[in-house]
Amino acid sequence: xxxxxxxxxxxxxxxxxxxxxxxxxxxxxxxxxxxxxxxxxxxxxxxxxxxxxxxxxxxxxxxxxxxxxxxxxxxxxxxxxxxxxxxxxxxxxxxxxxxxxxxxxxxxxxxxxxxxxxxxxxxxxxxxxxxxxxxxxxxxxxxxxxxxxxxxxxxxxxxxxxxxxxxxxxxxxxxxxxxxxxxxxxxxxxxxxxxxxxxxxxxxxxxxxxxxxxxxxxxxxxxxxxxxxxxxxxxxxxxxxxxxxxxxxxxxxxxxxxxxxxxxxxxxxxxxxxxxxxxxxxxxxxxxxxxxxxxxxxxxxxxxx
Amino acid sequence: xxxxxxxxxxxxxxxxxxxxxxxxxxxxxxxxxxxxxxxxxxxxxxxxxxxxxxxxxxxxxxxxxxxxxxxxxxxxxxxxxxxxxxxxxxxxxxxxxxxxxxxxxxxxxxxxxxxxxxxxxxxxxxxxxxxxxxxxxxxxxxxxxxxxxxxxxxxxxxxxxxxxxxxxxxxxxxxxxxxxxxxxxxxx
Numbered sequence: 141x142x143x144x145x146x147x148x149x150x151x152x153x154x155x156x157x158x159x160x161x162x163x164x165x166x167x168x169x170x171x172x173x174x175x176x177x178x179x180x181x182x183x184x185x186x187x188x189x190x191x192x193x194x195x196x197x198x199x200x201x202x203x204x205x206x207x208x209x210x211x212x213x214x215x216x217x218x219x220x221x222x223x224x225x226x227x228x229x230x231x232x233x234x235x236x237x238x239x240x241x242x243x244x245x246x247x248x249x250x251x252x253x254x255x256x257x258x259x260x261x262x263x264x265x266x267x268x269x270x271x272x273x274x275x276x277x278x279x280x281x282x283x284x285x286x287x288x289x290x291x292x293x294x295x296x297x298x299x300x301x302x303x304x305x306x307x308x309x310x311x312x313x314x315x316x317x318x319x320x321x322x323x324x325x326x327x328x329x330x331x332x333x334x335x336x337x338x339x340x341x342x343x344x345x346x347x348x349x350x351x352x353x354x355x356x357x358x359x360x361x362x363x364x365x366x367x368x369x370x371x372x373x374x375x376x377x378x379x380x381x382x383x384x385x386x387x388x389x390x391x392x393x394x395x396x397x398x399x400x401x402x403x404x405x406x407x408x409x410x411x412x413x414x415x416x417x418x419x420x421x422x423x424x425x426x427x428x429x430x431x432x433x434x435x436x437x438x439x440x441x442x443x444x445x
Numbered sequence: 446x447x448x449x450x451x452x453x454x455x456x457x458x459x460x461x462x463x464x465x466x467x468x469x470x471x472x473x474x475x476x477x478x479x480x481x482x483x484x485x486x487x488x489x490x491x492x493x494x495x496x497x498x499x500x501x502x503x504x505x506x507x508x509x510x511x512x513x514x515x516x517x518x519x520x521x522x523x524x525x526x527x528x529x530x531x532x533x534x535x536x537x538x539x540x541x542x543x544x545x546x547x548x549x550x551x552x553x554x555x556x557x558x559x560x561x562x563x564x565x566x567x568x569x570x571x572x573x574x575x576x577x578x579x580x581x582x583x584x585x586x587x588x589x590x591x592x593x594x595x596x597x598x599x600x601x602x603x604x605x606x607x608x609x610x611x612x613x614x615x616x617x618x619x620x621x622x623x624x625x626x627x628x629x630x631x632x633x
Binding site for chain 2: 307310370377379381386387388390397398399401402403404405408410423425426427429430
């Protein structure tokens with residue numbers, strides 16, 4: 141009888157461990173609640189960034205400090221939802237210093253849940269990353285209209301150790317921890333790192349409110365599922381995101397300077413197309429496959445009020 | 446021309462990336478249209494199309510295939526002609542715009558060329574079993590460099606490059622601002 145119970149528990153544990161969505165759930169919790177310090181590398185096209193991250197969960201509150209190790213010295217610190225950028229040059233906001241953390245941010249997990257119907261999830265065994273045993277999860281787009289992800293999650297803590305953004309067999313973007321120490325309590329002094337005065341400039345970043353588009357002159361009649369408008373300060377620009385990727389449409393009504401172009405920069409695709417029946421031009425820029433960008437460009441229409 | 450032949454070689458070896466493939470197919474379609482408009486036979490002069498067929502033949506020979514048993518040079522050419530005529534029959538819209546008018550033939554040719562490559566590879570690999578690699582489902586190429594953009598943009602003058610960079614920067618700025626919330630949106 142005991143053997144049978146043990147067997148059933150073992151089977152249950154095995155099934156649980158083989159479910160990629162359960163692993164992704166655990167990843168979201170781990171990103172918030174684990175204490176860790178480590179160095180990670182971010183690669184996108186020819187861009188390579190290295191950052192040192194310290195993360196602490198203490199009394200239900202989250203503390204994080206991200207220190208950029210390449211280029212201009214800058215530190216982004218966070219206490220729950222409050223974000224502060226410290227840098228040596230005067231900046232109006234934090235955006236120029238923000239590595240998009242991709243799967244290394246808890247927002248990734250949230251946005252993935254929202255868009256989960258657009259992907260297939262599968263487990264691909266175990267590999268060793270940053271000296272730790274990791275389970276590999278593949279997140280493949282169902283319809284080829286967006287990029288996919290490979291994630292390597294720490295088998296013990298479920299923290300992401302490595303991620304790749306990919307299209308078919310092409311890797312577009314990589315995050316990888318090169319070193320990671322888990323479970324360390326930060327010094328009490330470190331918990332006050334929001335008040336870091338060692339930098340000349342300190343910018344408090346307010347959470348972004350989504351802006352409402354008022355009377356756009358253009359619209360797109362086709363978008364990949366899940367993409368929503370996020371911002372448009374000018375009527376000849378449209379911006380969309382599904383929380384994981386972004387895309388922008390620029391419309392020029394006057395005679396265009398540019399030839400028809402199809403190209404990419406890392407994970408960012410750029411295409412230009414003639415505006416139907418005019419000398420104007422449509423440019424689509426985004427972290428989307430070329431065919432998706434082309435389809436969006438073809439669907440741009442003038443709005444007649 | 447030398448560049449495009451390198452791309453062609455990479456394409457046949459399944460090493461060309463998406464941009465290079467688009468560029469190659471665009472060049473081949475353009476050459477085909479030019480030949481038709483000047484009433485030239487493709488085999489009268491060295492061309493991308495004949496180069497493509499030659500590359501395929503060389504590859505076949507290199508893999509020690511007896512292509513006479515599989516698909517001959519003449520059959521390659523006949524297949525290409527059939528594909529070309531099928532593409533030619535496809536209706537095109539916006540004939541005044543070269544880029545747009547080429548789109549359909551390019552897509553058609555892309556499909557046909559892919560089919561040709563797939564057929565060839567399947568044929569080659571069926572016999573040459575020793576050269577078949579066990580390719581895992583998850584094998585991937587190393588991370589892409591920016592060469593695609595650089596080479597594409599290099600042909601543009603400074604003003605046009607600046608124009609495109611403006612778009613890229615604006616997209617990046619808007620999306621980074623949006624993404625900044627990723628650093629602060631962790632509450633459960």
